Amino acid sequence: xxxxxxxxxxxxxxxxxxxxxxxxxxxxxxxxxxxxxxxxxxxxxxxxxxxxxxxxxxxxxxxxx
Amino acid sequence: xxxxxxxxxxxxxxxxxxxxxxxxxxxxxxxxxxxxxxxxxxxxxxxxxxxxxxxxxxxxxxxxxxxxxxxxxxxxxxxxxxxxxxxxxxxxxxxxxxxxxxxxxxxxxxxxxxxxxxxxxxxxxxxxxxxxxxxxxxxxxxxxxxxxxxxxxxxxxxxxxxxxxxxxxxxxxxxxxxxxxxxxxxxxxxxxxxxxxxxxxxxxxxxxxxxxxxxxxxxxxxxxxxxxxxxxxxxxxxxxxxxxxxxxxxxxxxxxxxxxxxxxxxxxxxxxxxxxxxxxxxxxxxxxxxxxxxxxxxxxxxxxxxxxxxxxxxxxxxxxxxxxxxxxxxxxxxxxxxxxxxxxxxxxxxxxxxxxxxxxxxxxxxxxxxxxxxxxxxxxxxxxxxxxxxxxxxxxxxxxxxxxxxxxxxxxxxxxxxxxxxxxxxxxxxxxxxxxxxxxxxxxxxxxxxxxxxxxxxxxxxx
Numbered sequence: 001x002x003x004x005x006x007x008x009x010x011x012x013x014x015x016x017x018x019x020x021x022x023x024x025x026x027x028x029x030x031x032x033x034x035x036x037x038x039x040x041x042x043x044x045x046x047x048x049x050x051x052x053x054x055x056x057x058x059x060x061x062x063x064x065x
Numbered sequence: 066x067x068x069x070x071x072x073x074x075x076x077x078x079x080x081x082x083x084x085x086x087x088x089x090x091x092x093x094x095x096x097x098x099x100x101x102x103x104x105x106x107x108x109x110x111x112x113x114x115x116x117x118x119x120x121x122x123x124x125x126x127x128x129x130x131x132x133x134x135x136x137x138x139x140x141x142x143x144x145x146x147x148x149x150x151x152x153x154x155x156x157x158x159x160x161x162x163x164x165x166x167x168x169x170x171x172x173x174x175x176x177x178x179x180x181x182x183x184x185x186x187x188x189x190x191x192x193x194x195x196x197x198x199x200x201x202x203x204x205x206x207x208x209x210x211x212x213x214x215x216x217x218x219x220x221x222x223x224x225x226x227x228x229x230x231x232x233x234x235x236x237x238x239x240x241x242x243x244x245x246x247x248x249x250x251x252x253x254x255x256x257x258x259x260x261x262x263x264x265x266x267x268x269x270x271x272x273x274x275x276x277x278x279x280x281x282x283x284x285x286x287x288x289x290x291x292x293x294x295x296x297x298x299x300x301x302x303x304x305x306x307x308x309x310x311x312x313x314x315x316x317x318x319x320x321x322x323x324x325x326x327x328x329x330x331x332x333x334x335x336x337x338x339x340x341x342x343x344x345x346x347x348x349x350x351x352x353x354x355x356x357x358x359x360x361x362x363x364x365x366x367x368x369x370x371x372x373x374x375x376x377x378x379x380x381x382x383x384x385x386x387x388x389x390x391x392x393x394x395x396x397x398x399x400x401x402x403x404x405x406x407x408x409x410x411x412x413x414x415x416x417x418x419x420x421x422x423x424x425x426x427x428x429x430x431x432x433x434x435x436x437x438x439x440x441x442x443x444x445x446x447x448x449x450x451x452x453x454x455x456x457x458x459x460x461x462x463x464x465x466x467x468x469x470x471x472x473x474x475x476x477x478x479x480x481x482x483x484x485x486x487x488x489x490x491x492x493x494x495x496x497x498x499x500x501x502x503x504x505x506x507x508x509x510x511x512x513x514x515x516x517x518x519x520x521x522x523x524x525x526x527x528x
Contacts, residue, residue: 008214011354018357021364028372031365038361045354049347052217052247054277059249062274 007048014041076167083165090163093176099156100129109133115159115173129161131175139178146180147187148291152258158182191297194324198299203306207330210311213279215350216343219248220271220278220310222264224255229286229317229336236340244347249277255285255316256292265304272309280343281310283325284336286317296323305329315339480511 017038020026026034073081101114110133117125131139143151151157160177198204219237223230230250237246251267254260264283271281283305295301296316302324305312311330315338316323326332333339472478476486486509487494494500500519508515 007350011214011350014354014357018360018364021361021368024364024368024371026368028368031368035361035365038357042354042358046351048215048217049351050243050245052245054218054247054249056249059274059277062277063270 007045010041010044010048014038014045017041079165079167083167086163086165086171093160093162095179096159096161096173097156097182098129098159100151100153103151103153105136109136111136112172113153113175128169128172129159129175130164130172135176139175143178143180143183144291147184147294149183149187149294150257150292151178151183152294154258155183156186187294187297190294191321191324194297194299194302195327198302198306198324198328201303203303204328206306207308207312207328210309210330212311212330212346216280216311216346217244217246218277218279219246219343220251220274220281221248222251222253222267222271222281222283223285224252225250227255227285229255229284229315232286233282233284233315233336233340236337236344240344242344242348242351244344244351246343255283256295258295260292260295261298261301265301268304268308268312275310278310280330281308281312282315282339283312283329284315284317284339286315286336293318293323296325298325301325302328313339313342477511480509483511485510 017034021034096115098115098117101116104112104114106112111131113129113131115127115129116123140150143149158179159173159175160179161173161175163171164174165171195204221230221233223233234248237248251270253263253267255264268281271278293316305314305325306328313331313333314326314329315333315336316326317335322332331342333342480486487500488507488509489498489500489504491507492498494506500506500522502519502522504519506517506519508517
């Protein structure tokens, strides 16, 4: 799992952007920034679905220790 | 003491006991006892230890014996009724015959075991486990955990030979969406008494590496519906309830739910169904993401359209305003220009009038000025004529007087009156040129020029 942004945080942020947009509280100036961020978040979320980064050897090492 | 002794051989005694017992215990009896250990021999016969406990202490104990053919029949009955083999450590209802062997001593020959009684016992155990977990507030403990948004990292408690495990893995690994799952197998026995400690041990192990996982699953299948009573064991159910990760079960059966399945976060009937459930959860995550993307597209379009409309309106307004403003200014300008025209005409006319007036005045003024100056010139001419002769006469008289004064001052006139001029070497003798004795003098008079020599010099007193 990415330490930078876990999927819960990414998804929550995405939802926030959606509700901001729906409330119409976003100006055209902010709009492109928000959309850029949203597409990053969507990318992060989608990537989470198709990857896991667990290392079996690490788990075995921790089980022995 | 020669008392007559009757001596028996051991065999006589033991045979007597056997006879007595056989006479006394001729029928079969139903006995409730705990089978402590089965002690199955390779011959297929079993010699279980039968005990009765009170408060955990053994208060009665006797050996039992089950002949091979009885044991097989009893096991078949158990599997039919209980879906469980006979278990050590449980209380059974036994049909026994008291038997005594000269060599092995007393034992209870077990002819039959009532599976219904054991079933009741198992149900009682299940009930006890349930009640105890309820009392301890553990029944819903695992279910109260927060379920991860994406249960992708899975600690699998199963046996590598289990058909259930391969079913489960197949569902996860062959999903059409390409969702990734990470699984790690924690090997455990899945049925019978061995499963209890085995599964608990692995739950402990998972707890140590829990940060690598989102959920725990216990999958079992392909073994038929036997040996499941271990899932009603209090210790095992408690361990599942207290696991810090959600535990999901798919232990493959269709009869009564075991307590383990009841305390688990979620129970699926089969491992396949469990795998499909997890797939569904992950898929459901992708749906809101897609929906969010769609909502963002829609909302931004709305915002842009709204802004565009507002912009067009403003432009239209601006255009109108500008036109109005231009029109107003144009009108003002026309008014001003008309005003300017009329004013300047008026002004020019006035200046023209003033010029005409001045022109007229100027001629009159020039005429008057000319007359005045001519008059003045005439007077001046007259005055000059009258005075110039008188001035010339006066000046002549002044000049004559000066002439007379000049004639009086001429040295000749002085000499004529008897004065003379004495010179030494051409220089007039006065204060600065003093005559010395014997020096040559030139003396000039009006009529003569005399040379003389100085005899004596005396200074005059000129006071």
